């Protein structure tokens with residue numbers, strides 16, 4: 001489903017009026033259109049299901065030297081932005097780290113970053129960004145052993161409500177061996193702190 005920019009323009013204009021402002025004054029005249037174009041960009045991931053994202057970035061290659069295929073692949077600190085679905089507020093300084101234990105298919109490292117970026121471009125929950133990424137990476141690589149670590153600031157916590165600037169939220173998603181093997185889990189968490 002494509003994002004309906006006309007409807008966004010109309011509703012943003014309505015919000016400006018509801019706030020008591022004049023949507024026709026110079027500074028606000030173009031605002032509904034700017035917001036509509038911004039939403040189209042920052043919510044681009046809403047156009048695709050997880051399965052479609054898996055297909056878009058699902059190009060894998062076979063490991064030639066199969067002796068090392070069990071070694072962990074770990075990409076740390078992919079920077080993304082997202083918007084919380086409870087307040088439509090920005091989640092910022094978000095860093096996503098993805099690990100998996102390859103079976104026979106490897107995914108290009110830049111593809112992992114693209115998957116994280118696209119999943120974040122939705123109205124999201126931090127935990128669900130983790131489960132969405134784990135699902136897609138697992139589908140693409142054929143490996144059940146996937147972990148996703150995320151840290152972020154939520155502007156709905158830092159700029160409103162309890163106003164606790166500097167409060168970071170950490171979430172972990174462990175699948176397969178990462179869920180059951182505590183040694184592996186600790187190794188990953190240790191790597192993530194460096």
Ligand SMILES: [Zn+2]
Pocket residue numbers: 084085086087088089154156157
């Ligand atoms: Zn929120």
